[in-house]
Amino acid sequence: MDLTTYRQRFFADPAPAPRFAYHGVHGVTLYFADYDAAVAYYTRVLGPPAYVEGDGTRGWPLGDTWLTLLKGGDGAPRNVEVAIVMASAAEAERLQAAFIAAGGTGDAPRDDLMYEPVRLCPARDPFGTDVLVYSRTARSVRGAGTARRPRRGVLRRAGFALLTALSLAIAGYAVWAYGFRPIGALVDPQMRATFEAHRIGLYAHVFGAVFALALGPAQFSSWLHGRYLAVHRWTGRLYLGLGVLVGGSAGLYMAFHAFGGPVARAGFACLAVAWLASGLLAYRAIRGGDEPAHRRWMIRNFSLTFAAVTLRLWLPAAMAAGVPFATAYPVIAWLCWAPNVAVAEALWNRGVWRAA
Secondary structure, three states, X not given: OOHHHHHHHHOOOOOXXXXXXXXXXXXXXXXXXXXXXXXXXXXXXXXXXXEEEOOOEEEEEEOOEEEEEEEOOOOOOOOOEEEEEEOOHHHHHHHHHXXXXXXXXXXXXXXXXXXXXXXXXXXXXXXXXXXXXXXXXXXXXXXXXXXXOOOHHHHHHHHHHHHHHHHHHHHHHHHHHHHOOOOXXXXXXXXXXXXXXXXXXXXXXXXXXXXXXXXXXXXXXXXXXXXXXXXXXXXXXXXXXXXXXXXXXXXXXXXXXXXXXXXXHHHHHHHHHHHHHHHHHHHHHHHOOOHXXXXXXXXXXXXXXXXXXXXXXXXXHHHHOOOOHHHHHHHHHHHOOHHHHHHHHHHHHOOXXXXX
């Protein structure tokens, strides 16, 4: 059924005038007899509560409304459906995956009509409460004679695919250049002596970065996180441990020997410190159960990992522009990572990477 038919069939025309001036619904309150278990479950899904009152009240902000859990005297909510509206279809699917990963159940996401076109991602908590996660969408549900509009999600997935392809391509290039070629064979002759003098630091940095580039994109897959949580966690440990910790520590060491003088050395040193610090903060956030903060720090961290890619995009661009290598390299030591962080932060604030 297309949207026009749906509206003609189910909506009053003309629409009756509302009797009151509404602002909205303040929130939903659920009462649980097994209150502690319910709080633990919703904390795994939504992160720590933002409102804590005594031993029997916990609240989480959901946009402009609140989800509140209270102690109840008999069982868990029944004949109740909590509807949570998300910023995008991908974000709705990610929240549903979190409900399932924490111990709930859910049906396959689908496009449907619910007063308007929506992306439905139904879930049910372990206590039997239905949680209808959905996002509003501008496209009509597929039906006879219904054309589907181009989806913003398609562009987002295409961008993510390009990011993944570039990451894997540079990781593969690094394995070939540093694993099968003489050390420094493909770099400026002025850098070769430094590479030869600091082989261990160089190889630790390069192959740590290879791990991070190869494993990083998978950390933002809601499909992997929702269906193979153990794989997500283990690849995350490898990413942060072998990739960021080893690669970042060696990168900080190599920064003090970088070609390009004090400006280049400061740029690469700041990159290494930011890479290590954001990885530590991402790890601390997930250990504390704060998944939203963990995701945001991981996005910031991977934008720094991606400096390995953007460095190799800026270098040929500078050469094509006729800028001497010795002039370009100190500037690129900053350009390869600072804009990445700014773009990642801007996309997060627009809700793009929250729904990757």
